[in-house]
Amino acid sequence: MTAPLVDIRAVSHRFGQLAVLKNVSLRIESGSYTILLGPSGSGKTTLLSILGGFVMPSEGKVFIRGEDCTAVPPARRPTTTVFQDYALFPHMSVGGNVGFGLRMQGVDGATRAAKAREALALVGLASAFDKKPHQLSGGQRQRVALARALVIEPAVLLLDEPLGALDLKLRRQMQDELKAIQKRVGTAFIHVTHDQEEAMALADHCVVMNDGRIEDEGPPERVYARPATRFSATFMGESTILSGKVTERGDRTSTVSTPAGPVLVRSALLVGSAVALAIRPEHLVLDGAAGTASLGMAKVGDVVFQGSFKRVLAASVEDPSLQFIAKLPATATVQSGDTVAVSCDTDQIIVLTD
Structure with a gap:
């Protein structure tokens, strides 16, 4: 070498x-x-x-x-x-x-x-x-x-x-x-x-x-x-972090219990282990989409226009201490005070075990 x-x-x-x-x-x-x-x-x-x-x-x-x-x-x-x-x-x-x-x-x-x-x-x-x-x-x-x-x-x-x-x-x-x-x-x-x-x-x-x-x-x-x-x-970019515990394990997937509800991830994890799930802002979807996993409802707080996109902060209705950070198209009509469904593509969830 x-x-x-x-x-x-x-x-x-x-x-x-x-x-x-x-x-x-x-x-x-x-x-x-x-x-x-x-x-x-x-x-x-x-x-x-x-x-x-x-x-x-x-x-x-x-x-x-x-x-x-x-x-x-x-x-x-x-x-x-x-x-x-x-x-x-x-x-x-x-x-x-x-x-x-x-x-x-x-x-x-x-x-x-x-x-x-x-x-x-x-x-x-x-x-x-x-x-x-x-x-x-x-x-x-x-x-x-x-x-x-x-x-x-x-x-x-x-x-x-x-x-x-x-x-x-x-x-x-x-x-x-x-x-x-x-x-x-x-x-x-x-x-x-x-x-x-x-x-x-x-x-x-x-x-x-x-x-x-x-x-x-x-x-x-x-x-x-x-x-x-x-x-x-x-630190390398923003993320929504969901702390959770593994409740079920399949051959290539696991179910993690989180404040936003159960989340299926594409990793075989040890049942009972504590994990954190990180979701990048561009992978969060507000008001649902076909093929995405539900993360519950959230109330929109800040909506910041940043030129090519809008940065949206929304607090989970189920657990207000959980803050979602989403990056939406500049044309998105979401406003502060809206209550929206939050979801994401499970393939894009980052599983952290540290």
């Missing part, structure tokens, strides 16, 4: 008595776009800092291209980091900023300038070579930081919430550009974010972190459609 580009082995880290990473192991392949996704305090930024050499792990090893880089300083690693605040030198031209890493490597001025121009052309800023950073927009400065990181041709590019300071429209534009650039250069990108939509837009390898551990990892389509844990199901 081919060795991974990055191999993180049983890494733990503590700040004083606070454990921020707990026995994390992760393999990252060449040419991949990996997203480290999680809430504040999950350990994702600390893990990125360990990969970049800015933090030495309390325990464990980090291998890059088969070499033990655990104690190697940042300047000697085959990695470069793009920070959220860009960290550009205000007194230098854009070209000088982009070529700075090459200058530190002893590359001559003519070669530096040529490579800096190539890198700026790659990020769509060929005409900005002689400008100063303050003359550029936030999105343009982010591209300069990206060009500066790519010009030294790292094996791994580390991105620490690089789009966090941008407005929504620009953030989405930069997502498209980041993915396109990554495909063109072929460098492995490892990108930290707490934004689930950003993760799904960019990643081909999504790593969900919580409380210093990896909860789930894999292609974003799998992590979203079939999350491994309850936390992953609720």
Whole structure:
């Protein structure tokens, strides 16, 4: 089996008595776009800092291209980091900023300038070579930081919430550009974010972190459609969660008793075991449909128009503490105060046993 580009082995880290990473192991392949996704305090930024050499792990090893880089300083690693605040030198031209890493490597001025121009052309800023950073927009400065990181041709590019300071429209534009650039250069990108939509837009390898551990990892389509844990199901997109107990088991199905009534699921589960059923908003149906399983009646609370769809919150009539989250077409006529039948396609129910 081919060795991974990055191999993180049983890494733990503590700040004083606070454990921020707990026995994390992760393999990252060449040419991949990996997203480290999680809430504040999950350990994702600390893990990125360990990969970049800015933090030495309390325990464990980090291998890059088969070499033990655990104690190697940042300047000697085959990695470069793009920070959220860009960290550009205000007194230098854009070209000088982009070529700075090459200058530190002893590359001559003519070669530096040529490579800096190539890198700026790659990020769509060929005409900005002689400008100063303050003359550029936030999105343009982010591209300069990206060009500066790519010009030294790292094996791994580390991105620490690089789009966090941008407005929504620009953030989405930069997502498209980041993915396109990554495909063109072929460098492995490892990108930290707490934004689930950003993760799904960019990643081909999504790593969900919580409380210093990896909860789930894999292609974003799998992590979203079939999350491994309850936390992953609720953090990687929204879900309605039905807690229940298995009451009957067939060859390939089981019946689960829930606050919304008995639900048939496409899994053979142990009778008496406690499970949670997760249902994505797009799989909930209001006011019934042929071939769907009933989840009882619910009273509609909030209806929020979000452009291409309406996000609907509705409380179960049988158990008002149970909140359904549905995503309906923008043309749906449902209104706050309506009482509606709730159902779903049983094939789309996610069974969580953690």
